[in-house]
Amino acid sequence: MDTPEETYFKIGEHVTTKVAPNVKMIVRKYFAKIYYCTFVDDPEKKELALFEREIIH
DSSP states (O other): OOOOOOOSSOTTOEEEESSOTTSOEEEEEEETTEEEEEESSOTTSOOEEEOGGGEEO
8 A cells, every 4th residue: 555645735734836925825635746725815716736846835
């Protein structure tokens, strides 16, 4: 059985992107080295799929 990968950002953690640090997001899911993030201020908006290098705390 595969062991879960260690991730830098945890599910439910508040993050921002490097290109738009004023937009707050929440990590919803991590799969295949991609973080799926929803917007804090607009949860109905389409989520973003981001690599770890694109995200900051």
